Amino acid sequence: MFDLKSYLAAKQIxxxxxxxxxxxxxxxxxxxxxxxxxxxxxGGKRIRPVLCMAAxxxxxxxxxYALPAACSIxxxxxxxxxxxxxxxxDDDILRRGKLTSHVKYDEATAIxxxxxxxxxxxxxxxxxxxxxxxxxxxxxxxxxxxxxISTAAGFEGMIEGQMRDIVAEKTVLDFNQLEQxxxxxxxxxxxxxxxxxxxxxxxxxxxxQHLEIYGKNIGxxxxxxxxILNIEGDPLVMGKTAGTDNLHGKNTYPFLIGLAESKQFAxxxxxRALDSMDFFGAKADPLRAIxxxxxxxxx
Amino acid sequence: MFDLKSYLAAKQIxxxxxxxxxxxxxxxxxxxxxxxxxxxxxGGKRIRPVLCMAAxxxxxxxxxYALPAACSIxxxxxxxxxxxxxxxxDDDILRRGKLTSHVKYDEATAIxxxxxxxxxxxxxxxxxxxxxxxxxxxxxxxxxxxxxISTAAGFEGMIEGQMRDIVAEKTVLDFNQLEQxxxxxxxxxxxxxxxxxxxxxxxxxxxxQHLEIYGKNIGxxxxxxxxILNIEGDPLVMGKTAGTDNLHGKNTYPFLIGLAESKQFAxxxxxRALDSMDFFGAKADPLRAIxxxxxxxxx
Numbered sequence: 001m002f003d004l005k006s007y008l009a010a011k012q013i014x015x016x017x018x019x020x021x022x023x024x025x026x027x028x029x030x031x032x033x034x035x036x037x038x039x040x041x042x043g044g045k046r047i048r049p050v051l052c053m054a055a056x057x058x059x060x061x062x063x064x065y066a067l068p069a070a071c072s073i074x075x076x077x078x079x080x081x082x083x084x085x086x087x088x089x090d091d092d093i094l095r096r097g098k099l100t101s102h103v104k105y106d107e108a109t110a111i112x113x114x115x116x117x118x119x120x121x122x123x124x125x126x127x128x129x130x131x132x133x134x135x136x137x138x139x140x141x142x143x144x145x146x147x148x149i150s151t152a153a154g155f156e157g158m159i160e161g162q163m164r165d166i167v168a169e170k171t172v173l174d175f176n177q178l179e180q181x182x183x184x185x186x187x188x189x190x191x192x193x194x195x196x197x198x199x200x201x202x203x204x205x206x207x208x209q210h211l212e213i214y215g216k217n218i219g220x221x222x223x224x225x226x227x228i229l230n231i232e233g234d235p236l237v238m239g240k241t242a243g244t245d246n247l248h249g250k251n252t253y254p255f256l257i258g259l260a261e262s263k264q265f266a267x268x269x270x271x272r273a274l275d276s277m278d279f280f281g282a283k284a285d286p287l288r289a290i291x292x293x294x295x296x297x298x299x
Numbered sequence: 300m301f302d303l304k305s306y307l308a309a310k311q312i313x314x315x316x317x318x319x320x321x322x323x324x325x326x327x328x329x330x331x332x333x334x335x336x337x338x339x340x341x342g343g344k345r346i347r348p349v350l351c352m353a354a355x356x357x358x359x360x361x362x363x364y365a366l367p368a369a370c371s372i373x374x375x376x377x378x379x380x381x382x383x384x385x386x387x388x389d390d391d392i393l394r395r396g397k398l399t400s401h402v403k404y405d406e407a408t409a410i411x412x413x414x415x416x417x418x419x420x421x422x423x424x425x426x427x428x429x430x431x432x433x434x435x436x437x438x439x440x441x442x443x444x445x446x447x448i449s450t451a452a453g454f455e456g457m458i459e460g461q462m463r464d465i466v467a468e469k470t471v472l473d474f475n476q477l478e479q480x481x482x483x484x485x486x487x488x489x490x491x492x493x494x495x496x497x498x499x500x501x502x503x504x505x506x507x508q509h510l511e512i513y514g515k516n517i518g519x520x521x522x523x524x525x526x527i528l529n530i531e532g533d534p535l536v537m538g539k540t541a542g543t544d545n546l547h548g549k550n551t552y553p554f555l556i557g558l559a560e561s562k563q564f565a566x567x568x569x570x571r572a573l574d575s576m577d578f579f580g581a582k583a584d585p586l587r588a589i590x591x592x593x594x595x596x597x598x
Contacts, residue, residue, distance in 0.1 A: 030459070030462065030463065030466075031462055031466055032454050032458060032459055032462040033454055036454060079414075083410055083411075083414060086406075086410065088405070088406030088407045088410060089407050089410065106387070107385075107387030108387045108388050108465050109462070109465075111382055111385065111387060111388065111410065112382075112458050112461060112462050112465075114414070115378075115382060115413075115414075115417065115458055116453055116454040116458045118414065118417055118418065119417065119449050119452050119453035119454070119458065120449070120453055120454065122421040122445060122449045123445075123446055123449035123450060123453060125445075126442045126443075126445035126446040126449065127446055129438075129439075129442045130439065130442050130443065130446060136435045137435060138435075139435050139438035139439040139441075139442055140429070140435055140438045142438075142442060143425045143428045143429050143438050143441060143442065144425075144429065146421060146422075146424075146425035146445065147422055147425040147426055147429060150418050150419070150421045150422035150425065151422060153418050154415055154418035154419055154422060155331050155332055155335060155415040155418070155419065159331060159411050159414055159415045159418065160329070160331055162411060163329065163330055163331040163408070163411050164329065166407050166408075166411075167329075167330055
């Protein structure tokens with residue numbers, strides 16, 4: 001039986017070390033780096049970077065090669081949380097059990113800390129590409145990764161999803177519209193995490209195809225599970241306020257199809273993700289376990 | 300006599316074409332791309348991308364090779380303006396003679412449009428590097444440019460300057476502290492524009508050294524001139540509100556050393572920049588003309 005808890009804990013160590021080192025690697029120890037560190041090291045579960053590294057291993061790659069990319073994605077994820085929590089967006093005061101950035105500091109600092117984390121993600125990716133000596137194709141591969149991640153995070157991906165989600169507040173969407181928003185808002189970066197790891201692990205085209213199906217389905221399931229947690233979750237366990245979606249008139253799966261149907265839908269998505277893993281052997285056990293965890297998690 | 304007006308007009312055409320094409324190159328035609336386009340195509344003077352292309356030509360490079368990088372820097376500049384104008388920052392309502400993004404749309408859209416432009420800058424840089432087929436040396440150079448620009452724009456450069464500027468509001472700085480803030484806030488990206496163009500134009504180490512002195516001095520002069528314009532400028536010509544620095548208790552050169560001294564200081568900086576151009580021949584005429592323009596401009 002694969003032990004996900006130990007696997008997550010083992011992978012979180014290099015991730016946290018890399019993030020901590022990257023944020024400290026500067027003479028600047030003022031307010032901006034403090035605010036960046038506050039949110040980046042707030043004890044997130046590191047699902048995206050772990051997915052990236054697990055996908056790298058699933059195609060027989062060495063996870064260390066994917067580590068900088070994995071951590072860059074976590075920086076992008078963290079920046080998006082800081083900006084989403086702002087008063088002009090979701091106006092949240094708690095995140096990961098701590099005060100959100102604009103409450104702990106102020107709005108200007110939170111906006112800048114988010115901007116700085118997004119910028120640092122691309123610096124980290126370019127530095128990783130430059131550090132590989134003697135491989136004639138490494139630079140091209142890292143440029144591809146930068147292009148890939150910036151597309152997933154930008155106005156064709158995550159930001160477009162966020163924008164559509166805000167525009168749709170207090171209107172009623174149909175199932176397809178909601179699915180499209182979630183595929184962009186949460187799905188794009190999760191899928192990118194998986195594929196980035198697989199590309200850096202030198203996965204074959206066929207392996208990438210299966211991992212794309214996996215990434216797409218767990219990304220959507222992640223958001224459905226988030227919607228369910230927003231209703232059923234324990235704020236003390238989640239470390240953030242519950243019930244906020246309803247308050248903001250947000251379109252969610254439970255609102256659209258009901259709680260029981262939403263749970264079934266999430267399970268169906270995870271089943272699809274697990275099917276796509278049949279192509280891989282035991283190397284994909286971590287990816288299987290993460291898929292199941294996504295709909296069972298309490299935070 | 301070198302005609303700067305024609306030079307700027309001639310260079311603005313490929314810049315505007317490139318920016319317009321990049322922003323349109325997507326099926327997404329919703330609110331986010333509209334807001335990005337609104338600010339990006341608001342008729343800025345394109346000083347940074349022109350500097351980038353002029354520096355490329357000063358070292359005998361073809362400016363077209365630097366065009367994507369030049370435009371990426373303009374995207375970063377535009378995102379920084381959108382975020383700086385937000386209520387939590389400078390709370391400005393006019394920019395380039397038009398309503399600022401958060402007034403025209405709303406705060407959430409302005410935050411996301413800025414995020415999206417920053418992300419698009421790095422996508423544009425990586426796409427440029429990938430478009431040179433199979434050339435790993437070119438790919439390495441573009442990774443260097445990404446590392447260089449992300450450093451200048453991030454928490455070791457522009458964002459740090461912006462943060463220090465906000466922290467220092469309503470306190471009195473000394474001359475060196477103010478210079479340090481301006482070197483970061485405005486200088487870092489202007490210097491990066493010049494050096495990026497020179498690197499992509501395959502400038503020698505000696506050429507880069509001279510251009511670094513040029514970039515540093517015009518960058519600082521640009522901010523001093525901005526401070527003076529904020530007092531003396533005509534809002535109708537500038538397309539933004541005047542007198543706001545004083546209102547926000549901002550540290551500026553006129554506040555610290557007086558208006559007449561500030562003008563002398565700006566002229567001294569430009570003289571230093573012009574000196575550093577002695578190394579180059581007529582190829583640097585555009586850079587010379589831009590340096591002089593920076594302290595004569597009315598907007």
